[in-house]
Amino acid sequence: MPTARATTSHKASRGRSAARRGSHAAASAGLPGHRGAGRANADDISFPIFHRVRNECNWNLPVPRLSPRSRPGLYGAQPLQARAMSVRTRFAPSPTGFLHIGGARTALFNFLFARHHGGEYLLRIEDTDKARSTAEAVQQILDSLAWLGLSPDEAPVMQSSREARHAEVARELLARGAAYLAFDTPEELAAMRAEAEAAKRPFKYDGSRWIGLDPAAAPSVAPVIRIKAPRGGETVVPDLVQGEVRVANAELDDMIILRSDGTPTYLHAVVVDDHDMRITHVIRGDDHLTNTFRQCMVYDAMGWHRPHFAHIPLIHGADGAKLSKRHGAVGVMEFEAQGFLPEAVCNYLLRLGWGHGDEEFVPRPRAIELFDLKDVGRAASRMDYAKLTHLNGVYLRAADDARLTEEVLKRLTRRGVDFGTLGGDRVRALMPALKERAKTLEELTSAAAFAAQEGPPALDPKAAAQLTPEAKALLADLAQFLNDAPWEQTDLMNWLRDYSDVKGMKLGQVAQPLRIALSGSTQSPPIDAVLAALGRTEAMDRILAAAG
């Protein structure tokens, strides 16, 4: 019998090959329906043998050998029809704060994976921690997902509404002898932990004195229900991203599944809900990887088939530190406020940890077409706002003018800028030129403000400095000249060129003062476009005003 060490091959190879193997095994075996699958053989799952069942669950089925070259895609060439049930994924945030960018990516991957396989993508709100969950946070999460275009396919499941079911399963485990009542007080547990730490020994809970206890002899302490951890062997999880992950069962201890107040713990509730919701693929953050071993105890003790697991790496902040609320705009809606487009955020998030050759621009339909768990990397990545901003610019330039105009006007209003119908029309007219030179909606809004507002613009310092007496004289003269011009972009351009030719100046020498008069800034869209968008009356007003 090889030792665990010896059979632990290199991460990379075992990762990829195990992922392939695992999923292929499941695919060829078909995913048994979860409904009642456990009940059929519930009787032969008694505690003494359940870890044997665990170790021989469907992951270990023999797998036909495939040469790497001819290997079909993880699922692509393994037609879905061959599977007994369609893919169902879920995103399961806890409503203790805003949805941050890491959660958004988890949701995105769940969504993409489900869509790619024509399956369903669900949402479950893990609100069993009543002290920290809030209705506002739930709403925030829903809003954020909606903004990202990641709303679930079915009504969200509130985990708190399922507590009776969680307790029922815990009791069933108790009845099967796979779990037991433990009468330790929180204080006693804390003491045990402190003691272990003082002795520099890893703390491992020992509940042997409670097992088989005569109820009459029980202390008058409200008990918790603890599940019996397997006592020998190891637990192996074929992770679709991380590869085959294993731990010696000696590392596991008897975890609490039902608190003394009768509410379930997370590790228990997740399993029951994922099973009942018939989730086939659990795609979540890396931080849950070691939890998976514990969750397997519940699956196995109930005789339920485990779902496929895929643990995606975490996102770190730009400085490499763990992503937190203290590091920039991590709340999803903060990105909206900063003027990022949801499709750009999704594209950026997708590329963080997932790649398909050199493709950088991956809009939603293409993402659905290409997305595969086997292409998800295993190392944590960092937020790079510069790249997100660049990508946002790409999407912005490709975006529909009407939509952008609406966004800009909304943001102008948000800023308290006054503008009328004419102003809105001017922004609309200038949008094709405006969007070429902005990377975010906020930049776009700032750049569009001069067009929306009525009357001569305020001059920014740089512009004011360039508005010399000579420039003013030029503007006065130019105003005369432009008076008879046909007010159409191409004609205006020709007139300006003629003017500068006649005056023996370069076009730039004429355009720049004009730009300042019209926009109040040294930077603007092409001057002919600005002139045309503003219209004769408004443009002449501004030129004359600047000419003094």
Add this chain to the structure above:
RNA sequence: GUCCCCAUCGUCUAGAGGCCUAGGACACCAGCCUUUCACGUUGGUAACACGGGUUCGAAUCCCGUUGGGGACGCCA
């Protein structure tokens, strides 16, 4: 501390033993384009963490070291 996971330019990544003198993108630098600013375009700087193996050949497979992250709750 124990267990688990990870490691290619500054950042995101491509890479399935020979196509690698390591490719792309962002950022940065220089040039071109140009009525400003952008866009675009041309070129440049820049990486296989380290040490051992295996092999004719290693970024790629194996072992170890170092570094980083995560989990160890009647939180999720």
